[in-house]
Amino acid sequence: MTTGLHSDAVRVLSEWRPPEESQDALRREFLAHLAAHDDGMWRECVPGHLTASAAVLDSTGERVLLTLHPKAKLWLQLGGHCEHGDTSLAAAALREASEESGIEGLRLLPGPVRVDRHRVWCHGGSYHLDVQYAAVAPADAQEKISDESDDLRWFGLDAIPDPADDAVRRLAATSRQVFARHGRPAVT
DSSP, X not given: OOOHHHHHHHHHHHHOOOSSHHHHHHHHHHHHHHHHOTTTTSTTOTTOEEEEEEEEEOTTSSEEEEEEOTTTOSEEOXXXXXXXXXXXXXXXXXXXXXXXXXOSSOEEOSSOOEEEEEEXXXXXXXXXXXXXXXXXXXXXXXXXXOTTOSEEEEEETTOOOSSBOHHHHHHHHHHHHXXXXXXXXXXX
């Protein structure tokens, strides 16, 4: 049985116009996965499951907040698994970003901005089908490291450190473009 979150993911991905053809191909893969798996939103779906994440930008749109992930040992955007209480992909991304950053008052920019598919350690090897958003922190934001992170730091969008992957760099670049177009965050 599909859930409201599953239906929201199908709607969001069906309506989203990706920034490039490779992103559109991945978007179609995500939709095919959801069509084949009623449980495709949940970590228990072993072939893979949708996740939600956000590149958290500072109020100027010049820096991104990254977490040093304890398992991956990479600097990554904030995000993770959807939970049964999430009402939408956007809400899941905002919840994850707020929990992992400790920042109150994050606002999402219109999105999603990208999608990414990557192998993870769930169930001994699965895929995260990550729907990625951009969020903006208030000017007076004070980040607070969570127990889901080895470290949490702001980096210039052109100065993302190693170890990080190209997907994070692409997300940061696309988030900068969305910030430039929309300036003020959408109310969520």
